[in-house]
Amino acid sequence: MPDLNYLSITEAHELLVAKKISAQELTEFYIGKIRNLNPKIRAVLTVCESQALKQAKKVDTKIASGEEIGLLEGIPYTAKDMFMTKGIRTTAASKILEDYSPPYSATVIEKLDHAGAVLIAKVNQDEFAHGGSTENSSYHVTHNPWDLDRVPGGSSGGSAASVAADFGIFSLGTDTGGSIRQPASYCGVTGFKPTYGVVSRYGVIAMASSFDCVGPVARSAEDAQIVFEVIAGKDSKDSTTIALSDKTLSDKNPDGKLKAVFYDDEDSDVASRGVAAIDSSLLDIRTEASIAELVPLELALAAYYVLVPSEISSNLERYDGVRYGSKAKDSKDLLDSYMKTRSQFLGPEVVRRNIIGTYALSAGYYDAYYKKAMQVRTLIIEALNKVFEANDAILIPTTLQPAFKLGSKSDPVEMYKTDLLTVFANLAGVPAISIPIGLDSATGLPMGLQIIGKQGDDKKVLAIAKRIQSGSDWHNSAKELKL
Amino acid sequence: MAKLSLDEIQKVALLARIELTDAELAVASTEISSILDFVDTIQNTDTTGVEPTSQVTGLTDVWREDLVEKCAIAPKLLLASAPELQDGYIKVKKVL
Numbered sequence: 001m002p003d004l005n006y007l008s009i010t011e012a013h014e015l016l017v018a019k020k021i022s023a024q025e026l027t028e029f030y031i032g033k034i035r036n037l038n039p040k041i042r043a044v045l046t047v048c049e050s051q052a053l054k055q056a057k058k059v060d061t062k063i064a065s066g067e068e069i070g071l072l073e074g075i076p077y078t079a080k081d082m083f084m085t086k087g088i089r090t091t092a093a094s095k096i097l098e099d100y101s102p103p104y105s106a107t108v109i110e111k112l113d114h115a116g117a118v119l120i121a122k123v124n125q126d127e128f129a130h131g132g133s134t135e136n137s138s139y140h141v142t143h144n145p146w147d148l149d150r151v152p153g154g155s156s157g158g159s160a161a162s163v164a165a166d167f168g169i170f171s172l173g174t175d176t177g178g179s180i181r182q183p184a185s186y187c188g189v190t191g192f193k194p195t196y197g198v199v200s201r202y203g204v205i206a207m208a209s210s211f212d213c214v215g216p217v218a219r220s221a222e223d224a225q226i227v228f229e230v231i232a233g234k235d236s237k238d239s240t241t242i243a244l245s246d247k248t249l250s251d252k253n254p255d256g257k258l259k260a261v262f263y264d265d266e267d268s269d270v271a272s273r274g275v276a277a278i279d280s281s282l283l284d285i286r287t288e289a290s291i292a293e294l295v296p297l298e299l300a301l302a303a304y305y306v307l308v309p310s311e312i313s314s315n316l317e318r319y320d321g322v323r324y325g326s327k328a329k330d331s332k333d334l335l336d337s338y339m340k341t342r343s344q345f346l347g348p349e350v351v352r353r354n355i356i357g358t359y360a361l362s363a364g365y366y367d368a369y370y371k372k373a374m375q376v377r378t379l380i381i382e383a384l385n386k387v388f389e390a391n392d393a394i395l396i397p398t399t400l401q402p403a404f405k406l407g408s409k410s411d412p413v414e415m416y417k418t419d420l421l422t423v424f425a426n427l428a429g430v431p432a433i434s435i436p437i438g439l440d441s442a443t444g445l446p447m448g449l450q451i452i453g454k455q456g457d458d459k460k461v462l463a464i465a466k467r468i469q470s471g472s473d474w475h476n477s478a479k480e481l482k483l
Numbered sequence: 484m485a486k487l488s489l490d491e492i493q494k495v496a497l498l499a500r501i502e503l504t505d506a507e508l509a510v511a512s513t514e515i516s517s518i519l520d521f522v523d524t525i526q527n528t529d530t531t532g533v534e535p536t537s538q539v540t541g542l543t544d545v546w547r548e549d550l551v552e553k554c555a556i557a558p559k560l561l562l563a564s565a566p567e568l569q570d571g572y573i574k575v576k577k578v579l
Contacts, residue, residue: 103560197540210537239545240538302522313499320500322575324564334576339502351501355492355511356518358499368526374535376525381536412514413521429539455540 004029006166006479009075009223016063016074023056023063023074027118030076034121034167037483043142043152043161045081046122048088052076055118062116071226073116078168080159081122082129083109084203088119092205093137094127096325096345106203107238108172108214108231115230120168123158127347128316129179129207131155132418133409136349141406144186145481146445150403153183159217160187164478170218170227174204176211177304178398178422181434184217185398185448188436188478190469191217192224192462195455196429197242199228200235208311209240211426220475221435221465228458245456248463258283258464261387262395263291270397273437274449277468283393291396291421294387300380300424305416306360306373307427313357316350352412381428388454393464396421398434398448421450431458433465436474446477486516 002020004012015021031049038044059074081091084102091097109119126136134142134157142157144150145165152161156173160183163171173180175193184191192215199214206212216227232244260283262271275285291297321327321341328340346354360369387394399418409415425432434448449468453461469475487495492512496503503511567574 100564103564104556195540197542210539236547240540240542242540242542299524299528302524305518305522306525317500321566322573325566327566331576334578335500337576338500339497342500343502346501351503352511352514352518354499354501355495355515359487359495359515359519362495362498369522371535372525372528372530373522374537375530375533376528377536378533379528379530381539411517413517416518416521427539 001025006219007169008219009071009169009226012075012169013069013071013073016059016069019063023059023118024053026074027052027056027076027120030120030168037165038167040148040483041143041145041161041165042140043123043158043165043167044078044121045091045093045124045139045158046089048085048119048121051088052118052120055113055116059116059118070115072112072230074118075116075170076118076120076168077112077170077172078121078123078159078162079109079119079172080125080156080174082125082174082205083172084205085109085119085122088122090122090205091139092128093125093139094346094350095138096319096341098326100325102203104203107200107235109203111231112172121162123162123171125158126155127350128205128312129155129174129176130312130349130353132178132182132415133404134158134183135406136347138347143406144403145478145483146188147403150405150445151186153186153403155179155183156191156217157183160184160189160191163187163189163217163219164481165483170216170223173215173217174207175213175215175426176207177308177426178419180215180217181398181422181432181448181450182418184434185436185446186403188446189217190220190224190433190435190465190475191215192221192228192433193425193431194228194232194458195242195431196426197240198232198244198458200233200238200241202235202237206315208308209315210311211308213426219478220469221433221462222469224433225459225462225466228462244458246459247457248459258392258460259390260285260393260395261289261291261294261391263289265397265400268397268400268447270437270447270449271395274395274451274468277472278464283464291394295380295383295424297420297424299376300427301416301420303373303376303380304419304423304427306369307377309353309357310360310370311357313354313361316354319346349412377427380424384424384428384430392453392457392460394452396450396452398422398450402440402443402445402447425452428455430455431461433461435465435468436477438474439477487512487519
């Protein structure tokens with residue numbers, strides 16, 4: 001049997017087409033890997049073995065009958081537990097959905113199913129995606145495959161850890177303020193947050209509806225793009241969806257070069273590494289500008305932490321123990337049942353954000369907090385528009401520090417601050433990718449470079465990432481992990 | 484600094500339909516106050532005449548043809564998710 005470790009989508013596809021491996025064997029290999037290594041990493045919440053093998057068998061029948069197969073057919077993947085999967089437990093890592101088995105699947109899961117991809121596991125996350133370390137999961141923490149004492153990042157920590165540990169060839173995550181990019185950066189893998197609305201959110205458990213985006217975590221920008229193009233597009237079941245734009249690198253400036261600004265913190269050389277890896281005939285890096293001077297980052301973070309909890313408090317009203325989910329016993333009346341159910345089954349960070357959001361939206365405070373933050377959001381968008389008037393992309397680190405130690409950020413505000421470089425992309429709804437850019441010299445842990453473009457420039461952002469990856473090997477470094 | 488009193492937190496928690504013990508209330512009061520401090524920089528920003536943003540891609544009303552579409556999910560299956568059912572109906576505590 002060929003070496004099946006750390007296959008890319010295309011490599012796995014070629015093995016399947018050449019009949020060097022069957023889809024069932026590939027699925028069994030990955031499920032075996034989860035069984036062996038998950039006790040160490042704890043990225044997985046639910047393994048869907050029987051459904052996965054059934055799907056793989058379908059692909060094998062197709063191959064046996066000589067039919068052509070698509071790129072994703074027979075490819076094993078994992079999905080964050082935010083995605084509804086029909087008949088497969090979906091918890092959002094919350095106790096309030098502990099026994100929840102959805103009656104339908106998210107559009108993106110259906111699209112992947114239709115493309116023949118094989119869902120093998122649902123993976124861990126911060127409860128309802130509230131957090132940046134996956135420590136807020138109500139089930140267990142997940143360990144970073146690079147250093148088991150460190151967090152994998154979050155909230156899509158299970159997705160990033162599962163790709164880094166090779167529990168699946170790619171994973172689906174969600175990104176409300178950096179939840180795909182930050183864990184991808186911490187785990188040395190590629191994570192893409194598309195333009196807001198390009199991927200359907202139907203059947204994705206809601207966090208903050210004007211921010212939430214669905215995207216892939218993968219081995220490379222090439223793999224991320226393959227998945228992205230399958231899941232993108234308008235969906236009549238999600239009225240916020242828009243069509244994917246075809247704009248790509250050929251959509252150049254008059255002088256034929258893309259322009260970018262890049263910025264590194266004093267202690268970091270992340271963006272400079274990316275710049276050095278790009279062919280200068282493609283990208284004209286004119287400006288090394290301070291991103292903080294171009295976009296008021298701290299103001300953006302503050303506005304984010306008013307708007308997002310507000311939307312959360314509205315979206316999470318539905319967990320009341322009536323139509324689905326867990327329900328507290330021994331309540332005396334309906335109100336008491338709501339109160340007991342929610343306090344018993346929602347975790348501390350979810351409670352915190354619900355209280356902040358309810359406060360920001362309550363009579364007397366709405367103008368001072370919620371409305372004010374929506375106005376600040378406009379200012380952030382205007383600042384970014386100005387940058388994009390003269391530039392095609394912004395290159396900055398995904399985070400200022402590599403993955404932190406488990407348990408080291410118990411103060412909620414300290415945790416929020418790790419989102420400094422990612423949230424503004426969500427405030428403006430623009431596409432952003434995080435790609436591995438080598439290891440931090442002090443800790444030996446992976447660092448990520450973010451490439452951010454304007455709305456609709458998804459393919460352009462992916463093209464720049466692919467160009468960097470074609471001339472470097474950082475995205476393959478997870479292969480060297482000895483687990 | 485926006486320091487929230489225990490009474491204020493209690494009131495907001497009731498609005499959010501979350502029951503807090505006395506110990507949880509005390510912790511919440513400190514934490515929530517420090518988070519409000521943290522987001523307070525928005526108050527120092529001049530936003531006179533700035534339109535608020537609630538939707539980032541510029542979509543406004545999205546319409547579809549007024550046609551009946553059959554729901555692909557059987558009502559029975561949807562009801563099956565409820566924690567308590569009786570005679571095909573969701574059961575809740577009495578409200579009247």
